Amino acid sequence: MFQEMAKIDDVARLANVSKGTVSNVFSQKRPTSKEVTERVLSVSKELNYTPNHIARSLVTKKTQAIGLTIPHGNFFFSAFHHQFINGVILEASRYGFRVLLDMIPQQEVKTPFLSNYPIDGAVVMSPAVEDERIRLLDAKNIPFVAIGKVMNGGIGSSLSVDSDNRKIIGDICRYLIKLGHRSIMFLNAGEQMTVSKERKNGFVQTLASQRIEVEEYMIHHKPAIDASDYLNYGYKETVNVLKRLDKKVTAIIADDDRTAFSAMNALKDLGLNVPHDISVFVICGDLSIMHQSSPSLTSMDLQPSELGMQSVKLLMHRLGVLKGSYPEQVIVESRIVERNSCVPI
């Protein structure tokens, strides 16, 4: 009952053909006569034979798998991540590619035993400045698509799918300013994220263009992933600015759902009502951890699953699976979804 897996030689022998022919029947790289094809197939079925994926990869140097690297610490994905992953998987499966979830191996290089990635290409989420994953992929000549701008020294052009971050933060600021807000607190992403740099610039520029002075208390950066106050970021900064510094903030822009939730908890503790006393705007729209939140949150929809799909599409082009010319950068549209957390002042 515990039969060994049949090998190509077994099939070849029983079907009275050579290994090569069996290989061709399965790979269809060379035509084979109908007769032979059928014989091989029937023997294969009988022996329960399927080509060994590993052996094949060894020679073709293709694995039919792409890596998806997502930075993470000990915490869980946000809804943005989830939807993004959805998009990646869905699109990859359309081309017969499987998706290998890769946690960023930012920790263990204890033994310098970092095996070759058995992937044909990769999608890199949330690139940081001088991103280690990107350095690695580049060193190993593995094609990759980054979600966001790549800022690694020595790495020239690279493929990327991105939102227009300058525009996004600009739109948000203008939206809030139009509602009468001038004292806006921006809970930005981590400082090392390339995206946070763009958004910070956009924030400063937009406020300047609207003749609003950018004050120190307005811009904040999420701590590093392993910092103790990572999860409390929104809460801490909010309390700090509103209570300790006693600033009269009228609107908060939160980088993601978690941060928004955290900030709103702070507001609640401070006795402030959303949106009556203060407006809250979330950049990533879908809020898995906030189902208990009310009011619903006005947000910028980044279309994460679309980002995922486009990144795979681009990667498939790069891998030659999709033919034709392709751009080096794809921009996915974002748009404001008005809900109930932002109101006129």
Add this chain to the structure above:
Amino acid sequence: MFQEMAKIDDVARLANVSKGTVSNVFSQKRPTSKEVTERVLSVSKELNYTPNHIARSLVTKKTQAIGLTIPHGNFFFSAFHHQFINGVILEASRYGFRVLLDMIPQQEVKTPFLSNYPIDGAVVMSPAVEDERIRLLDAKNIPFVAIGKVMNGGIGSSLSVDSDNRKIIGDICRYLIKLGHRSIMFLNAGEQMTVSKERKNGFVQTLASQRIEVEEYMIHHKPAIDASDYLNYGYKETVNVLKRLDKKVTAIIADDDRTAFSAMNALKDLGLNVPHDISVFVICGDLSIMHQSSPSLTSMDLQPSELGMQSVKLLMHRLGVLKGSYPEQVIVESRIVERNSCVPI
């Protein structure tokens, strides 16, 4: 600049050792002298050499990857899935395993070219009766852990991680009955899911034990994944029962967030208020697609990420990565989280 990847022979030559020694340095299967080890390592770094994962897999027959198969059609994961995946990934990475997301390939065996799964083991989510994936894994002798009961003919004992579904539905029913509800509609999972069978039985038994007659309109099953009304399941059934059949339902139990959301939309259209007119209970707690919902939903927390972690742990035992004896089945606790969608009648 476009250097070929260094091979083990290159390292061996430059370090004045043999292939085998280089192999030993990396695999640490045999001790090597400190001196040699350092020389090999330094040369490796110089050449940017890392062992070829594929070649290694070919001989060891291990891939250091586990598959995670999730049934899906053309739609997106629910929050339950996401959290579950989180748990799996987190735990797998602790053992140096990568996770291969496998969508169930909807059985397109157009060419009978189904390559060997390059995985050491698998986690099977939402097993169905006579599940094809399980049949395949069993045929290929790939160890697997199922989330829920396996009901495949010919397959005896198998590892599984599960919630206590009988208890879950029983607890929910008793909770609702205690609130005074007696006319309860149960939007169950798909009929082909093993879990739905258990829950149905539990539902019937509990109501019977509370001397409530189980009527036809009470139990519903989600259509197949590819059915046109799959996404509208909750809506349709709700309208059907409440309006067409004119039943006086006072509580709805929804199998997942999507279904609950769908049903609540129906209630809204019918002019019914939750929880004032009708209570809603959700079985899977975290509701990514329901951030706009209010009130917040009382739910049964199945601890999906814990389920994911436990399943990997069990699989690691089965693969011999974790030593020691282990149970064949692990039960993960579930508990009711009271929010605002269920009230006394």
Add this chain to the structure above:
DNA sequence: TTGTACGCGTTATCAC
């Protein structure tokens, strides 16, 4: 079509 030399490591087996 067939034969056969690869690909790139690992794992005995053997020699020092």
Add this chain to the structure above:
DNA sequence: GTGATAACGCGTACAA
């Protein structure tokens, strides 16, 4: 106990 040698795994590709 260490290091070197050779066979091996399972397909693919190319020449015959």
